Amino acid sequence: MAGLFSRGAAAPVWVAEMEENRQRWFAFIEKLEARMDGLCTAALPELQQVLAEDEDAYKRTFLRMLAGIKGQLENIREKIREVGEEKVRDFFSCHIDEAWGSDDLRQRLYAFREVCTGRENAFEERHAAWLARLEKTGKRDLEAEYRSILDEHAALRDSFCCRQCGAPVVVDKLYFITSYLVCSHCRTQNTFEPGSKARGLEGLARELAEARTEHLLAASEAERQRDQDLYLKIHENRARAADSPATAASRKAQNEVWQKERAATVLNAHAAYETYLRAMFDEWNSIVPDLAEHNERFYQRMLEDYRRSR
Amino acid sequence: MFKKLLNSVLGGLEEVKDQVSRQVAPPAPASAPRYEPEPEPEAPEVEFDPETLHGTHYSIEEFDAAVEYKVQAWIAQEAAEGTTLGQKDVDNLYFNFRRDVYRAWTGADNDQMIQWELANSMLHRGTATSGFTKDDPESPLLQPIHGLSLKDYAAITLKISQGVDVGAICQAMGIEPAIWEECNVLWCKRMQEDASFTVQTLFGQYFSEGVSHPKLAALQAGGASAGNANLERLRSDRYFYEELCGARQAAYEYGLDGAQWILENFAISLGDFQAVAMEHLTLQNQNWNSEEMTRYMDYQQEKQKEYAAKFAAEQGGNIADDVTF
Numbered sequence: 001m002a003g004l005f006s007r008g009a010a011a012p013v014w015v016a017e018m019e020e021n022r023q024r025w026f027a028f029i030e031k032l033e034a035r036m037d038g039l040c041t042a043a044l045p046e047l048q049q050v051l052a053e054d055e056d057a058y059k060r061t062f063l064r065m066l067a068g069i070k071g072q073l074e075n076i077r078e079k080i081r082e083v084g085e086e087k088v089r090d091f092f093s094c095h096i097d098e099a100w101g102s103d104d105l106r107q108r109l110y111a112f113r114e115v116c117t118g119r120e121n122a123f124e125e126r127h128a129a130w131l132a133r134l135e136k137t138g139k140r141d142l143e144a145e146y147r148s149i150l151d152e153h154a155a156l157r158d159s160f161c162c163r164q165c166g167a168p169v170v171v172d173k174l175y176f177i178t179s180y181l182v183c184s185h186c187r188t189q190n191t192f193e194p195g196s197k198a199r200g201l202e203g204l205a206r207e208l209a210e211a212r213t214e215h216l217l218a219a220s221e222a223e224r225q226r227d228q229d230l231y232l233k234i235h236e237n238r239a240r241a242a243d244s245p246a247t248a249a250s251r252k253a254q255n256e257v258w259q260k261e262r263a264a265t266v267l268n269a270h271a272a273y274e275t276y277l278r279a280m281f282d283e284w285n286s287i288v289p290d291l292a293e294h295n296e297r298f299y300q301r302m303l304e305d306y307r308r309s310r
Numbered sequence: 311m312f313k314k315l316l317n318s319v320l321g322g323l324e325e326v327k328d329q330v331s332r333q334v335a336p337p338a339p340a341s342a343p344r345y346e347p348e349p350e351p352e353a354p355e356v357e358f359d360p361e362t363l364h365g366t367h368y369s370i371e372e373f374d375a376a377v378e379y380k381v382q383a384w385i386a387q388e389a390a391e392g393t394t395l396g397q398k399d400v401d402n403l404y405f406n407f408r409r410d411v412y413r414a415w416t417g418a419d420n421d422q423m424i425q426w427e428l429a430n431s432m433l434h435r436g437t438a439t440s441g442f443t444k445d446d447p448e449s450p451l452l453q454p455i456h457g458l459s460l461k462d463y464a465a466i467t468l469k470i471s472q473g474v475d476v477g478a479i480c481q482a483m484g485i486e487p488a489i490w491e492e493c494n495v496l497w498c499k500r501m502q503e504d505a506s507f508t509v510q511t512l513f514g515q516y517f518s519e520g521v522s523h524p525k526l527a528a529l530q531a532g533g534a535s536a537g538n539a540n541l542e543r544l545r546s547d548r549y550f551y552e553e554l555c556g557a558r559q560a561a562y563e564y565g566l567d568g569a570q571w572i573l574e575n576f577a578i579s580l581g582d583f584q585a586v587a588m589e590h591l592t593l594q595n596q597n598w599n600s601e602e603m604t605r606y607m608d609y610q611q612e613k614q615k616e617y618a619a620k621f622a623a624e625q626g627g628n629i630a631d632d633v634t635f
Contacts, residue, residue, distance in 0.1 A: 028635045035630045046315050060567070065315070068565025072629045075563075075618075083635045177491035191488065202495060294499035301505045308397055 014095050015105070018112050021087045025116050028083065029123050032076050040130045043069045047137040057200065062138060069134060073127060080123060088116040142208045145197075146287070149204070150174070152195040164188035173290070176201040202288060209283035216276035223269035230262045270310055277302060356416045363426040365416040373411060380407040408434060425598035438511035440588070441595035451500050451509050458485065458493045460509065464516035465523035466490070471581025473531030482525050518588035531579070540576040544586045551590060552606050554583070556614030564621035 047069075051062040092113045099105035157171040162183035169181050169190055176199055179192045194201075210217075234255050242248035281299040285292040357366045364370055381403045388395055395403075412423055431439040445460075446452055452460055462483065469479050480487050501510045521527065543550050554576065558568035569580040594603065622628050 024635055028633065031633045032630050035633065039629050042318065043315060064562075064565050064567060067562050069315075071563030071565070075628050076630050079630060079633070087635065177495060178488040180488060291495070291499065294496070294503060297503040298499070301503055305505060308401075310396070310398065 012095075012098065012105070014091075014098075015108065018091065018095075018109065021091060022112055022116060025083070025087060026119055029080060029119055032080060033123060033126060036073060036076055036127065036130060039069065039072055040134060044133065044137060047134065051138060057196070059138070066134060066138060070131070073130065077124075077127060080120060084116070084120055088113060088120075140207075142204060142211050145200075145204055146208055149195075149197045149201055152197045156195055156198075160190075160192060162186060162188055163190055174198065174201065176288070202291070205284055205287040208287060209280050212283045213276055213280045216272065216279050220269050220272035220276055223265050223272055227262055227265045227269060230258050230265065234258050234262075273306065274303065277306070356418075358416070358422075361429070363422070363429045364412075368415060373415070376411050376415075377404065377407045380411070404434070421598050421600050424600070425595075428595050428598065432506065432508075436506050438506055438508040439595055440511050440514055441592040443508055443511045443515065445512060446508075449508070451504050452512070455493045455496050455500075456485070456489045458483070458489075458497075460497065460512055461516045461519075462523070463493060463497045464513050465520035465526050468517055468520035468581050468585055469526050469529055471584070472579045473581075474526075474529045475531075478529055479526065482529055484525075514588045515592060518585045518592070520585065538577050541578050541582055541586070544578060544583070545589065548590060548606060549609055551586060552610040553613040554578075555587075556610040556612070557617040558583075560614045560617035560621055563618065564625060566621065 047062065047066060050065050051059060054061045092109060095109055096106075099109045153171075153174050160169050160171050160181075161167060162169050162185065165183060165186040165188065167183060167185040169183050169192075171181065171192060175192055175194050177194065179194075180189050181192050182189055237251050237255055237258075240251070242251060277299065281295055285295055288295075358364065359366055362370065364373060381400070384403055384407075385395055385400065409423060409427075412418060412426060416422070418426065427434065428439045429442050431437050431442065454460075454462075458466075466479055466483065470476060476487065476490065480490050483490075497509075497513075501513070504510065544554065545551075554572060558572055561568035561571045569583070572578050572583060573580070622631075
């Protein structure tokens with residue numbers, strides 16, 4: 001790199017070190033990314049297999065394996081963070097005072113920090129993408145689980161008889177906890193024990209309701225994203241220097257249009273979220289109608305919390 | 311299962327010639343200089359009410375009036391400039407002006423101020439804080455369910471988490487298992503409905519007290535941790551507690567069941583561990599000391615790293631141990 005120092009002065013020693021740091025930093029992250037990619041590529045099919053074979057109701061074997069893999073990714077992240085602290089951020093802090101006296105040195109030092117931080121950010125994005133894929137291996141087929149609860153319940157319901165007289169006892173709904181049912185023939189109180197799958201109904205219900213209404217939540221998030229995009233467009237428009245009064249006026253007018261769009265988008269996002277919330281609770285109540293009264297109070301609480309926070 | 315996968319990936323890696331020097335920069339010296347802020351000027355002697363932690367030289371009404379004045383003045387100024395504030399903005403104004411007035415009137419440092427906020431969290435924000443939350447016999451959310459109070463519920467939950475048989479617990483409490491199952495669902499529903507977190511917070515406080523429930527104290531699981539020297543140490547030695555927190559987290563990050571590891575190596579059940587965790591949290595809230603908390607956090611992280619190295623060694627190392635800058 002020629003012509004950096006206007007008076008022909010020799011570059012400080014740390015400039016060479018800075019360039020070496022940059023090269024080594026890129027090579028370092030590249031190697032760690034390769035390890036991360038290798039581990040995750042091998043892990044994905046293994047995780048799916050472990051999940052399929054895990055007979056534990058809480059899938060703890062799968063979860064432990066997933067935790068171990070995530071632990072390795074965290075180990076890699078921590079390595080990058082520690083080296084970045086020393087070789088990029090501390091390096092910058094140590095030399096910025098000295099660099100301040102020279103435009104070239106200052107620009108190079110800032111560029112060094114920016115490009116190294118950019119590389120670290122690219123790693124973080126790659127890490128986040130792998131994390132999302134790993135988490136997805138644990139995605140359950142909630143509808144299938146719900147159907148198996150219904151099937152199990154149907155079998156039990158059709159075979160439940162009075163312990164006293166042997167007559168069939170009507171099981172009028174999907175019980176998920178031990179319940180007392182009275183025989184219509186001899187009035188004996190019978191204890192109905194739900195199946196092991198049905199006992200998990202309350203735990204499954206909310207997740208299933210959320211899954212059934214996730215398209216509504218996505219609609220709300222799409223509006224929020226649109227708001228973010230408009231905000232960035234307005235910001236970029238303001239940041240660019242206008243080459244004439246006409247251009248400045250045109251940009252200002254454009255920004256006003258975008259601001260109005262933002263205001264409408266924000267209202268849409270709020271309305272869409274409240275629509276989602278209501279729909280989710282309606283689904284939840286349809287799965288476990290016995291808890292509807294309690295769920296309605298929970299819904300009110302969530303709605304008030306949301307309105308207070310926006 | 312995780313160890314097998316890790317070893318297969320490590321064993322399959324090719325030897326890569328690292329052309330960059332493998333020398334790692336030496337660690338910072340143990341006695342590296344730290345930035346020490348200038349000591350704050352000594353505040354005048356102020357007495358604090360033991361319950362509200364307000365200064366005793368003013369009334370709470372005077373305090374609230376001063377805060378209200380500042381908040382309304384700000385709102386009016388914003389309105390004059392054409393800005394209408396939302397509820398979140400107004401809440402933030404109250405939060406910040408309360409802090410300003412409290413510090414100005416009492417000379418309180420940061421720790422004192424935070425402890426005051428915790429003591430008044432229900433009044434200021436409508437949320438409960440462990441160590442400052444009282445039971446309210448009139449609250450509909452705290453009424454017993456089928457005769458089981460929140461205290462009973464917390465004690466039963468503790469015993470279950472210690473491994474005591476549910477049937478034995480129900481017998482000791484004089485309830486049918488069906489009643490217990492319904493209570494277990496409905497107390498959780500109360501927590502969901504409660505925007506103030508009072509039910510949840512009191513549950514946590516009672517959970518840590520559950521060992522002494524009159525009907526359940528005698529019930530123990532096989533291999534019980536009650537009377538265990540490690541459990542007593544966990545309770546009395548905060549650094550030991552932080553060490554085991556770090557160890558447990560490290561275990562999880564290496565694919566182990568952290569709670570099971572603690573049980574196998576220290577004979578402390580998850581229930582007992584969490585009961586002690588609640589004790590420490592409550593004490594911490596009641597004696598807020600940010601320097602001490604930082605020391606505990608640093609110690610926990612240091613121990614987590616030590617145990618992580620131990621677990622890594624048992625599994626043949628980490629996936630990227632050989633990659634250096």
